[in-house]
Amino acid sequence: MKVAYFPGCSLHSTGIEFDISVREVCKALEIDLEEIEGWVCCGATSAHATNHLLSLAMPAYSLALAERMDVQDVVAPCAACFNRLKHAVVLSQQNEETYNKIKELLPIPWENKLRVRNLLDIFSNMLEEISSKVTKPLSDIKLACYYGCLLLRPPHICQFDNPENPQTMDELMKACGAQVVDWAFKTECCGANLTIPRPDLVVELTYRILKSAKTAGADAIVTACPFCHLNLDARQADIHKTKGELFNIPILYFTQILGIALGVPPKKLGLTRHLVDPFLLPALRRR
Amino acid sequence: MTRIGVFVCWCGANIARTVDVELVAQKASTLPGVVYSTSYLYMCSDPGQALIKDAIRDYNLDRVVVASCSPAMHEPTFRKAVEEGGLNPYFMEMANIREQNSWVHDDRVAATEKAFELIAATVERVKRAQPLEPLGFSVEKKALVIGGGIAGIQAALDIAEAGFKVYLVEKTPSIGGRMAQFDKTFPTLDCAMCILSPKMVDCYRHPNITILSYSEIEEVKGFVGNFEVTIRKKARSVDEKLCTGCGLCIEKCPSKAKSEFDEGVGERKAIYIPFPQAVPLVPVIDREACLWFSKGRCGLCQRVCPTKAIDYSQQDTFIKERFGTIIVATGADVFDPVVYEEYGYGRYPDVITSAQLERIIDPSGPTKGEILRPSDGKHPQSVVFIQCVGSRDEQKGYPYCSRVCCMYTAKHAFLLREHLPNVKLYIFYIDIRAFGKGYEEFVRRVQDELGANYIRGRVGRIYPEKGKLIVQGADTLLGQQVRIEADLVVLATALVPQKDVEELARKLSISTDQYGWLMEAHPKLRPAETMTKGIFIAGTCQFPKDISDSVAQASAAASKAIAILQQEWLYSEPVVARVNKNKCVGCFACKEVCPYSAIEEEALVEQTSGLEKRVAKVNEGLCQGCGNCASACRSQAIDLLGFTSEELIAQLEGLAKVERE
Numbered sequence: 008m009k010v011a012y013f014p015g016c017s018l019h020s021t022g023i024e025f026d027i028s029v030r031e032v033c034k035a036l037e038i039d040l041e042e043i044e045g046w047v048c049c050g051a052t053s054a055h056a057t058n059h060l061l062s063l064a065m066p067a068y069s070l071a072l073a074e075r076m077d078v079q080d081v082v083a084p085c086a087a088c089f090n091r092l093k094h095a096v097v098l099s100q101q102n103e104e105t106y107n108k109i110k111e112l113l114p115i116p117w118e119n120k121l122r123v124r125n126l127l128d129i130f131s132n133m134l135e136e137i138s139s140k141v142t143k144p145l146s147d148i149k150l151a152c153y154y155g156c157l158l159l160r161p162p163h164i165c166q167f168d169n170p171e172n173p174q175t176m177d178e179l180m181k182a183c184g185a186q187v188v189d190w191a192f193k194t195e196c197c198g199a200n201l202t203i204p205r206p207d208l209v210v211e212l213t214y215r216i217l218k219s220a221k222t223a224g225a226d227a228i229v230t231a232c233p234f235c236h237l238n239l240d241a242r243q244a245d246i247h248k249t250k251g252e253l254f255n256i257p258i259l260y261f262t263q264i265l266g267i268a269l270g271v272p273p274k275k276l277g278l279t280r281h282l283v284d285p286f287l288l289p290a291l292r293r294r
Numbered sequence: 295m296t297r298i299g300v301f302v303c304w305c306g307a308n309i310a311r312t313v314d315v316e317l318v319a320q321k322a323s324t325l326p327g328v329v330y331s332t333s334y335l336y337m338c339s340d341p342g343q344a345l346i347k348d349a350i351r352d353y354n355l356d357r358v359v360v361a362s363c364s365p366a367m368h369e370p371t372f373r374k375a376v377e378e379g380g381l382n383p384y385f386m387e388m389a390n391i392r393e394q395n396s397w398v399h400d401d402r403v404a405a406t407e408k409a410f411e412l413i414a415a416t417v418e419r420v421k422r423a424q425p426l427e428p429l430g431f432s433v434e435k436k437a438l439v440i441g442g443g444i445a446g447i448q449a450a451l452d453i454a455e456a457g458f459k460v461y462l463v464e465k466t467p468s469i470g471g472r473m474a475q476f477d478k479t480f481p482t483l484d485c486a487m488c489i490l491s492p493k494m495v496d497c498y499r500h501p502n503i504t505i506l507s508y509s510e511i512e513e514v515k516g517f518v519g520n521f522e523v524t525i526r527k528k529a530r531s532v533d534e535k536l537c538t539g540c541g542l543c544i545e546k547c548p549s550k551a552k553s554e555f556d557e558g559v560g561e562r563k564a565i566y567i568p569f570p571q572a573v574p575l576v577p578v579i580d581r582e583a584c585l586w587f588s589k590g591r592c593g594l595c596q597r598v599c600p601t602k603a604i605d606y607s608q609q610d611t612f613i614k615e616r617f618g619t620i621i622v623a624t625g626a627d628v629f630d631p632v633v634y635e636e637y638g639y640g641r642y643p644d645v646i647t648s649a650q651l652e653r654i655i656d657p658s659g660p661t662k663g664e665i666l667r668p669s670d671g672k673h674p675q676s677v678v679f680i681q682c683v684g685s686r687d688e689q690k691g692y693p694y695c696s697r698v699c700c701m702y703t704a705k706h707a708f709l710l711r712e713h714l715p716n717v718k719l720y721i722f723y724i725d726i727r728a729f730g731k732g733y734e735e736f737v738r739r740v741q742d743e744l745g746a747n748y749i750r751g752r753v754g755r756i757y758p759e760k761g762k763l764i765v766q767g768a769d770t771l772l773g774q775q776v777r778i779e780a781d782l783v784v785l786a787t788a789l790v791p792q793k794d795v796e797e798l799a800r801k802l803s804i805s806t807d808q809y810g811w812l813m814e815a816h817p818k819l820r821p822a823e824t825m826t827k828g829i830f831i832a833g834t835c836q837f838p839k840d841i842s843d844s845v846a847q848a849s850a851a852a853s854k855a856i857a858i859l860q861q862e863w864l865y866s867e868p869v870v871a872r873v874n875k876n877k878c879v880g881c882f883a884c885k886e887v888c889p890y891s892a893i894e895e896e897a898l899v900e901q902t903s904g905l906e907k908r909v910a911k912v913n914e915g916l917c918q919g920c921g922n923c924a925s926a927c928r929s930q931a932i933d934l935l936g937f938t939s940e941e942l943i944a945q946l947e948g949l950a951k952v953e954r955e
């Protein structure tokens with residue numbers, strides 16, 4: 008299966024380990040990722056906070072580029088990128104005027120004929136195949152699956168999983184042999200980019216999420232969003248400082264867990280790039 | 295040659311402000327066939343009507359055109375005036391120069407010209423008018439009430455008291471409805487059953503009332519005065535005549551199922567009476583739960599019954615009856631909050647609905663009135679109520695307000711405080727809507743004296759933590775997030791239309807709104823009537839309402855029904871469709887488009903060929919004069935009396951003939 012790959016800025020920078028593990032896992036599952044040549048920013052935050060039309064035209068441009076490739080699907084692992092691409096697609100489908108306005112802005116034709124998917128969506132539709140390819144099941148690890156918000160909301164745009172009680176990542180982790188905990192903060196807000204102007208608030212929010220995961224008995228938190236990852240991983244030191252509680256809970260991308268289960272050597276999955284060292288976990292250290 | 299009078303109304307300034315009514319009247323006098331024309335300040339007033347009557351006499355008029363408002367407003371007024379003036383009332387036509395002219399235009403010259411054109415067209419139409427006589431039907435002096443809740447009970451009693459026979463048809467095994475499930479009523483805190491059960495008993499004992507419980511409407515035919523209804527009496531598996539209601543069968547029955555009456559909180563046997571005061575006090579066998587019906591063994595109830603009333607071979611039976619009028623009082627259902635995943639209803643046992651709490655509070659309920667939470671049977675120390683679950687929420691529920699939830703939540707808070715003096719009470723609300731007599735005072739009491747903590751805002755998430763439920767929400771007055779530890783969470787669920795109401799509405803040829811509530815004929819002025827003559831609505835099948843409003847509407851519907859039952863003959867508008875049998879080719883395209891099932895088939899022997907053909911025939915009792923058939927007829931064999939093709943084409947030609955400057 009060949010798909011157009013939209014990494015977005017995070018996967019080329021702060022979330023490079025997400026990119027590394029996505030590529031490894033896709034290779035193992037024979038998904039041919041072809042990066043869209045010349046892709047531009049998805050418009051997250053900066054564009055949709057200032058200009059609605061621009062925030063749709065930017066992702067539409069990258070989608071138009073992808074239409075030149077021989078693919079049906081565009082995959083965007085980053086939750087924010089997925090959300091913005093999906094906005095352009097769905098709003099254009101729902102309103103012809105919007106579609107026409109976007110087309111006017113674009114220098115190249117755009118038919119809006121591609122399907123935008125996130126990786127969880129793709130993987131959850133091939134669970135059987137994944138189970139059969141798992142060579143190193145992670146039965147000795149308990150995971151809390153954390154979905155964040157942008158992968159699921161607003162539901163009429165994302166059209167993916169259950170926005171209040173999502174299950175796809177849980178199912179995928181179970182297919183990897185891992186145990187998943189039932190916890191209440193799967194879709195709680197991590198504070199996102201308030202981490203710059205209001206770090207105090209993000210400390211509070213991430214504290215609650217980490218606390219809830221720990222109470223539920225999780226060894227690590229698995230995420231699908233580079234921003235969630237950043238906040239949960241990077242704020243643990245501040246939480247220690249302000250709240251006096253040291254969690255040391257490793258925050259991993261779901262692709263990293265999947266990679267390990269599929270037998271990809273851990274060092275090829277970017278596991279050393281996290282602030283909280285995943286190898287604190289005996290389950291990972293052993294591999 | 296016709297002698298037409300034209301009467302132009304000023305409607306105070308409503309028309310005269312935009313239309314030069316005097317000029318219009320003057321110009322109208324020049325139209326061919328018009329012998330008299332005038333204008334007047336209020337044509338609908340007594341002197342206005344007298345003006346028409348006098349002119350008919352003085353100028354020997356034989357047709358009248360009134361140029362004023364929409365015929366929807368005053369057509370009956372002017373028809374009556376013309377009739378009193380000595381003409382057939384259908385020799386009067388109205389030109390609507392208000393709604394379709396003065397109210398929607400502001401160019402006085404053009405509006406004046408348009409008024410004249412509308413009158414000219416109507417003059418041409420009225421020339422072709424035919425005299426019509428009202429149609430008369432006899433009346434079957436018996437009423438059908440569908441639904442045995444408080445509204446149906448009240449309506450049945452009112453009609454029976456007026457001296458007419460009533461059939462009260464109830465879907466479930468007992469009459470009583472929702473009100474029977476309540477412990478207390480707001481705001482007076484009357485014991486619900488104490489005020490309801492006397493009415494149920496009255497129904498049972500009344501010589502004019504026949505209760506058909508565990509029965510449903512199968513088919514409805516006919517029209518006002520003469521409805522023909524087939525009622526399915528479902529197999530109860532117990533002979534109502536032999537059963538004494540001793541309850542021995544229930545005692546011995548080994549099989550259990552969730553009790554519908556207790557909203558799934560408690561259990562009942564496979565053979566059961568839903569509640570102790572049920573009317574009729576006759577058990578019913580739930581054949582899915584019964585071992586005899588599901589596995590072919592047991593038969594204990596039959597063995598112990600002292601009167602041999604248990605009859606496993608019973609089948610559904612059908613009763614055919616004629617009724618003069620029908621009242622629909624089928625009630626409402628409760629919203630299923632499972633779509634609010636964030637509240638965890640269905641996942642967390644201590645998140646319950648208000649209807650379930652009602653049963654938990656009720657002394658005859660599954661906990662015998664002890665407030666015990668479902669998970670561990672302990673008294674809750676802290677209870678959170680969430681209002682507007684499914685109401686006022688376009689995302690997951692319905693946009694409307696269910697009207698009763700603010701009050702029943704306040705009532706629940708009151709009752710919980712009574713049972714558990716130290717319980718902490720929190721109520722999340724959007725607005726408090728305490729609209730009725732004594733309601734606001736009641737809510738105030740719950741807030742001020744009983745210490746219920748009202749929090750304005752919504753709950754975003756409920757999750758379990760250390761045996762408690764953590765309710766996380768927004769306090770929009772403080773602008774803060776709040777987290778409350780609760781032992782029990784109660785969802786004030788919306789009222790929603792019954793699942794099978796659309797099907798019933800189809801059988802009755804009455805309409806529902808976009809949600810499925812039964813439509814009233816007019817929201818303000820005809821709240822208990824439907825658009826189908828002789829069928830009335832009462833209670834929550836029309837829209838959520840409390841007991842007092844349901845009872846008031848039931849009595850209103852009953853008085854409307856009595857007004858029909860008192861007539862020997864009913865007369866209806868002669869504006870009905872008529873088929874020209876010679877032209878009809880029997881394609882029955884008319885039958886497909888008729889919303890009132892008024893088209894029947896008739897065999898006809900053609901005189902010239904001697905061949906038999908089938909043609910359409912209009913049942914004039916059912917026909918409401920909508921004209922769908924006339925427009926659908928390919929061979930122009932159908933005309934709507936008062937709106938014949940000849941009249942309408944003349945009207946169009948009249949419009950075309952006006953010379954424009």
